[in-house]
Amino acid sequence: MKYFLYITLVVLTSVSLSATSQAKEKQGKLTVESMKLGYPVPAIPFYHFIAQLNLPEASIIEVEAAVNGKPMRFVNLYKGDLHEELDKPALTHRPPSGYALSQDNTLYKQPVITGWMKWNPGESYEITLTLRVKKSARPSDDDTFLTATQIVKAPEQAKIFDSAWKNYKSIVLSETAGIDREKEPVEVLLPFYPDEANDLKREIRVLEVDPENFALTEVPCQVFDIQQYTVEDDLEPEKEGQAKRHIPLWMPTVTCKLAFLANVPAKSSKVYLVYYNNEKALAKTWQTDLRVQGELPGLRIDNDYFNAVLHPNSGHLDQLTLKSKPEAPLFHRMETNGAIHWNPGIYVPPRAWTHTADWKHDQNMYSISGPVLATAEFWGNLRDMPEVDASVRYTFYPGVPYFESTTNMRINETVQTIALRNAEIVFKRELMTHAAWYDVIRDEVITYNVANMADLTDLKMEADVPWITFYNENTGIGFAGIQLDYANASLESRSRLLNPYFYITAGPWIYWARALSLSFLGSNMQQVIPAMKGSLFTEKWAYLVYETDKETPYREVLNWQKKLTQPLRVQLVEEVDERVSRSLVEIYMDEGKSGWEERETGKHK
Template identity: 30%
Template sequence: MKTYKISICLFIIYIFFPKDLFNQFKYGPIINKEPGKVFVNDIVLNANPDFDPLNVKEVMFKAPTLEHPYYHLIVPVKDFTGGKPVISSVLINGELPDFYFTYVNGQLHVENWLAQKATTIKNIVIVMKYTWHNNQKYKIEIKLRAPKVFDPESEKDYLEETTTHNVISPGKGGAPDNWKYSIMIVLQEEYGLKRIAEPVDLALCIKQSRVKNLKKEVRVMEYNPATQKFNEIPSQTYGFQTYSGRGLKQGRLHEPSYSCRVVFLADVLCCSKKMYAIVYGNPEASVPQYTSDLQIKGSGPGAVIENEYWKVKLHEKSGQIHYYRLKKTDGKNIPDYSNTTSGSVHWNPDTYGENGSWGHTFSWNPPENIYEVARGPLMYKITRSGRMPGNPEVFTSVTYTFFAGSPYILMSSIMEITHPYAASAIRNGEMVFDADIFDHYAWKAKNGERRFLRTLLNPDEGFDAPAMIPIDTPWLCLYNSQGKYAMGAIHLNVYNFNKIDGVSATYRPKFFLYCHPQWGRPLTYFVRTLVYPFGYNFRGPAMYIPAGNVYVEQGAYFPFLLGKKDPFEPIEILNDKLKHPLEIRYGN
């Protein structure tokens, strides 16, 4: 009886309770609701077509919009009678569209089948994602097929219906002339920060049949849906790869392809969307020649990279960052951010093993491998890798990425323990400077508070360490309280794992804020310690590290002037931008 009463109550609640609230329990809070479309968080539960699927009499050509960011054609198909049909072929001028989906009697279908039982199928509409151009002739052929009698042993006796349209596209709204194909990209800013010249680095993968040379045949253009106008902007391609396919003529999954990465600088207003087009397929194109404020002199170790914000020198032997020089100084006499002890301000990754030898990447002379990943007008990316000097059980790599128009430098590093290793120290995230350049630390605690400390010795906390803070502290910096300049580090990702069981070998991980006033040349620095019995007062025993442990960091280094009203506003804003990048939506 009790169960019966509970069931009655639940039924009454379901009938009279607002359905939107039930959806919130199931999917999360509803943030927007419009006729024909419900957004739950960012998921579209019901598609809202840009046409009436019950009233399509002729082929329609559609240009991209923010809601439907792709070129597409809306094509009516003949009624089909006599079987359970599937779509067997969709061609436009003899080639496959990028993608297609189907409406039957106003209902969306994403598979090729159109009905589960034999009947007359009416109101068939196919939406083809395809880059069309102005005033062009197009022949569209769509074939439906159904077996007359269901017989798994026979594929000979079919009903087939072909719909053919010969049409001419409109005189406006089409893709740019000379560029046969396009991929539309929508960038969305959701955090509330205006983005100017924000680097966007995304992947491109296309059929080999559509392009001959990616280095020549790719462009990026701003697109205004209201005016349907394009504006070419500087871009850069790199990381070219080829997949030979498996010999299938139209097998989408296994067609031969070219892929690469595309970089461009985006301008997007806060809390808004903006559309860009990646266009390709122009065999007459030449390699584009763009200019920017990014200047690169030399290559590999010893290279000098600069833009309007800074000048950075890579060490001639190791390729580690040798010094930073601020270029926007407001007339102040600001010294180079340097280290006269080792010659490199970026010291690590580093390790200290049972052989009693420190291994630092600044000791490479030269690195075993030097790879200029990208060298162009918008981005310079260089990776160096090899065995840790003095500690061959550790393989490590360091990658720097420099952008045009950006005040920061991206850095990532990887350490892999390739052979069992007894470690007294495994560290990364280290910047080391002559002690007279900076006089204070500042960092943002994970509760949002800002904290400050003079660069003074405090032996009670750790050996020469005024403070120890969490390894995933959002940002920290060294700054000069008199000169009003700073060196910041923004921590984007820190992840450590073992390739066998996933559990990383770490021991008392912390960020150490160090000073060494007693050294011949006093130094001040910060370093992330992952395994570190060496660094505490008791100097604990070395820790056994099995092979397969991997330590990864990703972050940004940011030399800057302190803000006039809020000294740390520059690093706060950059921290928010880097941790809340533009959302990228591929239209097709």
Template identity: 25%
Template structure:
């Protein structure tokens, strides 16, 4: 995997070699799950003795090897006697290793020459990193803004999409009085639609209600990071007024005829692979992919690319701490029009009432991966293990 770390480290040394710095705290990063991490992004909250000036930045220096890197400030909590900054920064760390970073305030004026490796277009509709280019839908974007398509840069710019609708179509639901179902594409005009970017990431947040089912509030959040082959998405559906639905789903990706196979994890931990365009798929009509499967993916065995959903969190707890109503939950793999295929997690597929306070949450990583000829799921398993076992972060203040 190509990494931005060597470039940023070199630039930082050039930018700050003559700057004065003061050590204010330390951050200890530990890998405890036994996996080499080529690139991960770490979030931490650090306290400093004063508010940072506009031209200042937070620098992290590895105690072991002396390399340094700038952190991106993503939030601040400034009080009279305490100044806290939420920061994000990239790390590389070996299996079962611990790295310690000194945290300093430096004159960061020249660091503005560092260019983001996750590029947001001027119209906020395209996000570029080294692995892919993701586009948001342009159908009245003020009302929507879900991922519309993904260009795979390492596979001859192959475009993943669903020709007539957005590729990402979740969460979604349908009222019994309607033949249509609705999602983030259908939020009312004026709903929350915010996008923020820094040198390492782009975050897009959507929230509101739809015209047709105003009883349900939807919240969605995308996170895109430099050099990583995946992006994160989380959503919450909250019932604010009792409503009768005939369909409730999340984690839906719908695509044209771009793949040859499906692979997924079973309850016993084993891995199953099926041909998407043969009778093999019929077995899923009875033996479904479970609603809580660790991951699933479509891949093209001939062209060597794949696209996966790694399920990081899945929680149907309501506002009172009890289980929200579901019916026949499973992961559905669907043969669609024009030979398309899609997956989604069915939460309910029958007519039923959903009381106030019902809530449905998901957090997934959507991964572009290389298909190994002998073990197609090899990269999925690696990223699943890394994402489910995040690095341990400890802030040691008062140094």
């Protein structure tokens, strides 16, 4: 049997500013069907209270909540007949800017109210709900107020984190590919108020919430790339002669990147809590299999699967060894700089071919190392080519047989080129016997014996080839590229590319590369194609080293391609801080209508 708690309420009309007006009392009933405390779940990914109400009649309402007399800022209002799946991220959310700029004109009969609430095991809390019942979307003196109060007690054996950490943010991860994810690296950007960010690298902790029993498990994490903007709004008026503003347009903010290792079962969502703001926290050291040795640019990076060596001059991938096959390292060492990874690159005669792999300590360099990720980043002008900027960024992770590479090229001034390329991977010819890739036109995987192909014969494929691999059927080693992102754009002009495609060719070496504009390999090899000022070329690949399968040599490539092209979906949910204003000022470029003038719900001035 389901029990309902009926509360008799005093209903007051708003007091008018008129000296002759008096408040009128009415009796009404509000049914509080249930009010309880809850653990973080994907739809409500924070410790909370949830109340199910029944109003005397369907009404437009505003809701305020208080816990032990303190007003709450994070309160959500839902229609009771709209059921959310608690094990999935919430579909609807009304942010503070929504409340600040518009009224809610929805009719509620059985509303559900949730609030972000920090409760402790075994403690009791007095929760007061105040509903303003309105005749229309806009408040009026005829509105009535319903107030209900209940005392709720938190579970005695509740599993919560150390209360010395004053704040937390919630992250909901969702798996969509149907693959169990174990220790999968996740990266997210987080904002903080400066007085909460004492020492983020020392203080931040990441906790996994068990969806069955709500137990908390700390997972390896890494904080990096901390940026601070501490300038405060001076509240000066928007226009001369106006009064000073009382609402800031912005607040000083500290941001950082956070990486952590997550475990999410196939086709499910899971909550992770990021705790911070504990100035007395001790630094915590996590140990994983990710190791970095040496100095830039020639770093050596290890995990349980492979050892990667970066070139001592350019910092580009120079050698790669699969640890299960230490007798057969992969390398190039044939032409000029000899690196495996060559591009971005350009050929503007009479100047020499130039590639990012030709850098000789004349590039900018930066690296990060930690338990969850390690990076090696290089950027600057292409050598002897001030008209072109480029960058190469590698990211390595623990416990996986791949690393990621992001390359960018920007044309600062128009140049006349016969070769504009990216994503080139080169090996010594004898190290590979076969190539394979998915051909979108034929809708099949093409396997090609490259050991016997004629020198400088090109194998062509589409520019958006989803994956490509070289492998050696004798050593059982394969190296694959899985395309994660690819885009070409231009600011000053329309994009001008000559027959863009991807290709493989062989000589003393064997390589694949992206042809953006490559008349050098066209029918008229001396025609020049302008690379226009403002053009930008970017792409991201995952490079996988693996043991081949006897039946389907590239089977591992297919498995990882499915996983890497469908990463965990990330949703950040944050508490509404007390300093967030309840109203909002916007600045428009030109004077004129806002679009809200005739709309009943608008709060715009």
